[in-house]
Amino acid sequence: MLEQPEKGTKSLVDGSLKKDGKLEPTHPSLNAEKTVAVSPAEHSPWTIEQSEELYRINGWGDPYFSINAAGHVTVSPRGDRGGSLDLYELVNALRQRNLNLPLLIRFSDILEDRIERLNAAFAKAIARYNYGGVYKGVFPVKCNQQRHLVEDLVRFGRPHQFGLEAGSKPELMIALATLKTPGALLICNGYKDREYIEMAILAQQLGRTAIVVLEQIEEVDIVIQASSELGIHPVVGVRAKLSSKGIGRWGTSAGDRAKFGLTIPEILTTVEKLRAAGMLDSLQLLHYHIGSQISSIAVVKDAIREASQIYVELAKLGATMKYLDVGGGLGVDYDGSKTNFYASKNYNVQNYANDIVAEVKEACTERKLPVPTLISESGRAIASHQSVLVFDVLGTSDAPTSPPESLQAGEHLIVQNLYETYQSISVENYQEMYHDATQFKEEAISLFNFGYLSLPERARAERLYWSCCEKILNIVRQQEYVPDDLEDLEKIMASIYYVNLSVFQSAPDSWAIDQLFPIMPIHRLTEEPTKRATLADLTCDSDGKIDQFIDLYDVKHVLELHPIKPGDPYYLGMFLNGAYQEIMGNLHNLFGDTNAVHIALTPNGYRIDHVVKGDTMTEVLGYVQYDSEDLVESIRQQTEQALQEKRITLQESQLLLQNYERSLSRYTYLSA
Ligand SMILES: *Cc1c(COP(=O)(O)O)cnc(C)c1O
16 A cells, blocks of 8 residues: 555644644634534524635635635636636536536636646746746646546647646547647657657657657667657657655655656666767756655755756756756645645645746756756646536434433343443543443443343443433533544544445545545535534445545544435535546446536636536446346346246336336436
């Protein structure tokens, strides 16, 4: 497994260290707890500001997501440049067009805004440091390969000569066909064979600036051979394994033993081989990538410092260096805490651009070298914000905690013990009583297993246990300090909200690497969320759940939600999930791709640019080689036989076949 990031400590941008893990008394979710215990008449109504604080939407959502007076999440796809949409209204309008939940909504204006911001930050840094070169970013296609998104990206990036980065042969195919922007770069990374390299070199004849980045020492000879046979002089780069390491989840992407890149001795060998082939002038780019979601600016600085030195040294060795490509890693603040926590980052895009520009300028000025064109391969920072997954809650389950009925004469001793424990719980002894209750419950189960307790008695004992837990939890919530052994109580007592989604399909990183995405209701935000819940998805997998949520301090294990009202849909949104999730999602339990729509802001509202229907059952069954006609035929034959043997009526057999056939063309998720 991947290295676990350090949890519980977040340091702010100014370097001051926050308390680890523990909720402070002023913490919004704790305040929310307290108001729960107060009778409705006494507490003031819940405000939008309280919702903002609780879900931290201003931290991670600014400037795209906020809450309006109606208590709905609103989307401002152009950021500060005006125009907004009510997300709840939008979802209702889309549902009326038969676009069922779960629904992935992409806001192309957000994508454009991200590109603008990144380019503006570099432009500002270039002006500020009087840098004599330009910035030409590229989008790493692996981050989100969806055609509409890549096409939008190329279109929005045109004014900035924004290019694409391919990390594999199929991605190169996309990039070659899609990127037609004059002057934009096409960075060719990843493992390469002869065919890949030839295509990249030949792309130059189409007017593309395709740069073949050598990542493996074996690739040098292939490039030399291919270019001499084609008679075309390629533009070549080298990916360096830096010794500065990233931190956290992707920290191992760099360092001497990293999977990709050339070590310093290998880079020297490459230089010599190119020199011997008379191709040293082809070597024009230095690239590094130290991992994704770099949460600390110190790491960014270390890496650019080392890379700048390698860059100037390569120039000194005779390479005609022109480009410095700093790779990906520009982080996203998923929890809005602005810290170096793994779900956050302690810098902004401007800090990032400033540090890169300043460092490179300094290294080049010292050696009296012209500065390079700067390239970043920022994927996460560009694609995350543009999509929102909206899903509904199908049902909930609570711990059974009605106030216990009084003790009857002759009840089992263990039931008596639990009842007395319940009665005696107080602020003075709640910790001890929790241990007693737990022990009695375990005893009750042993007694049952040995036949000394009936099923109704066991049910009574379990209900008493849950009542004890609830009473203790109400006391715990009033305390400023929660004893360690009671920390899990909130989680044990949490409601389970069953949600219409597959974590494996829509948020694979939440399951695979515990990544945090902001999740919150998109409506009812003027109401107090009185429930504490974890989310359980549609799959039959016990890992198909979400029980880690963003928080200002560390991570919280329950999410504050509203009680669901029968007949009224309750919509939740998962935000910032536009990078990596879609393509890494899988078909666990055969839940397919969700419906997706592309929304563009217009002067009078919005326009639906594209609708990409989610997978049907026929499609997902096809992935595992079931032919739907064969399946229908099998059912037909079975009903025929049952009819002959008079086990089924004609009407029943028709109903079964109809349902079966209709389902095949349907969405794999549940319809509300
Ligand atoms: C994954 C990857 C990126 C994108 O990284 P982000 O952190 O998403 O910006 C860029 N370059 C390379 C070589 C990568 O492998």
